[in-house]
Amino acid sequence: MQVNLLYRPSQALAQCWLAPGERVIAESGALVGMSTHVRMETQAGGIMSGLKRMLAGESFYRNAFAAEGGEGEVLFATPLSGDMTVLEVGDRQWCVQSSAYVASSPEVEVKTRSGGLRGFFSGAGLFALETAGRGQMIIGAFGALEELPVRGHVVVDTGHLAAWESTLSCRIGKSTPTWLGTWLSGEGLVCHVEGNGSLWVQSRNAGRYGAAIGARLAPRQP
Amino acid sequence: MRDEIRDNPEFGVLHVTFEHAGEQIIAESGAMVARDAAIDMKTSVQGGLASAVKRRLTAGESLFQNTFTATAPMQSMRLAPAPEGSIERIVLRSGMEVFLQSGAYLASSPGITLDAKWQGAKGFFAGGLSLLRAYGEGLIWFSSYGGIHAIDVGRQHEGYLCDNTHLLAFTEGLRYQVRKLAGLKGLFLSGEGLVCEFQGHGRLWLQTRNPGALSAFLHPFRPVGGSH
Numbered sequence: 384m385q386v387n388l389l390y391r392p393s394q395a396l397a398q399c400w401l402a403p404g405e406r407v408i409a410e411s412g413a414l415v416g417m418s419t420h421v422r423m424e425t426q427a428g429g430i431m432s433g434l435k436r437m438l439a440g441e442s443f444y445r446n447a448f449a450a451e452g453g454e455g456e457v458l459f460a461t462p463l464s465g466d467m468t469v470l471e472v473g474d475r476q477w478c479v480q481s482s483a484y485v486a487s488s489p490e491v492e493v494k495t496r497s498g499g500l501r502g503f504f505s506g507a508g509l510f511a512l513e514t515a516g517r518g519q520m521i522i523g524a525f526g527a528l529e530e531l532p533v534r535g536h537v538v539v540d541t542g543h544l545a546a547w548e549s550t551l552s553c554r555i556g557k558s559t560p561t562w563l564g565t566w567l568s569g570e571g572l573v574c575h576v577e578g579n580g581s582l583w584v585q586s587r588n589a590g591r592y593g594a595a596i597g598a599r600l601a602p603r604q605p
Numbered sequence: 606m607r608d609e610i611r612d613n614p615e616f617g618v619l620h621v622t623f624e625h626a627g628e629q630i631i632a633e634s635g636a637m638v639a640r641d642a643a644i645d646m647k648t649s650v651q652g653g654l655a656s657a658v659k660r661r662l663t664a665g666e667s668l669f670q671n672t673f674t675a676t677a678p679m680q681s682m683r684l685a686p687a688p689e690g691s692i693e694r695i696v697l698r699s700g701m702e703v704f705l706q707s708g709a710y711l712a713s714s715p716g717i718t719l720d721a722k723w724q725g726a727k728g729f730f731a732g733g734l735s736l737l738r739a740y741g742e743g744l745i746w747f748s749s750y751g752g753i754h755a756i757d758v759g760r761q762h763e764g765y766l767c768d769n770t771h772l773l774a775f776t777e778g779l780r781y782q783v784r785k786l787a788g789l790k791g792l793f794l795s796g797e798g799l800v801c802e803f804q805g806h807g808r809l810w811l812q813t814r815n816p817g818a819l820s821a822f823l824h825p826f827r828p829v830g831g832s833h
Contacts, residue, residue: 390691390752390813393615394690394691394751394752394814395813396752396754412818414768415811416754416811417765418762418763419765419802420762421766453763456762458754458811462814462815462818462819463818463819463822593822593823597823597825597826597827598827600823600826600828601827602828602830605829
């Protein structure tokens, strides 16, 4: 699979070229368009793994797109405006915030992180997916994407976390030592990222955006 | 008349300079950003009231369009669409036609005619899409939510399939069919619902975002109303 990222940074579109027989797996809903040489298969992978993905904030279905009878092209995008990047999976493995996952090559196994429910549930709907295998993964952000090299300890707002290398440990915690301080700071929950490795942050926080705009909209029916 | 599109793909703006008095541009109502004082603006109902009402009913386009006319040489103005995104320009020659997703129309030169083509019979209407047909001789500008991606069907690709919500415009050499993509079930979330499949020879334009996805994202953040 060859990936070409267009209209970066704000309106990014991932253009994926598939050789005959090649496949790409994507989050349901990410499809913008595809050539007719591409066939789509829905793979819920069983009810349980589908439900597990839903708990992780992803959609129930993940789709496979396969080029048949020739080369194929598939286009993917994210619902909110922002940038995309391609992460190489293999020598480095990644954890990715569920809403940042867009697509991956089939050799990359993307699973809901074990202990996700207990260890990673932040109350902010943050779940992590974890990669295994070798290939490429496309991630999409809300806003700009920035890679921060971590040597030691970095504190990141959970809403700004996009992806981090598996060599890093990621622990949810308060932004200040006391709960009162955390509440007053408005910084909410943060992620303590520790170790050596690469961290990707997104410059906008979807939860804050939704709260800022959504509160001004007309009430919905309960 | 000279024209230039600036600030794509984030915040596309159309800059127009009329070199001679009498030159005109027609724009969707509300699209004007600024104009020199020697440009007259007249609000009109293009193609008569009946045709404008039909446009309003079928394609959701504004009932009124504004015609801007230079009354002196070297007058300039700027036009912009409502959402953040890009602007694209097409040169139409006699005999050519282009179909625009409702709401994508931004502006056109006086030689262009807009017609709301009823797509019910062909399935577009059922797919939540309604189209404006543009023909004639001149220029037409349309806009997107997000970036605009062009695909040459029949050259780059034998055929192309796109999500209905990302479809922006296409030329008349293309045949299309609206259908549900096999295996895409809307069990919990709609995901990709309806798609449009294009065959033939022509150009297709897609937008990288869709307004429906934004409103679906914002919906849960709305305050919950009382029972009254």
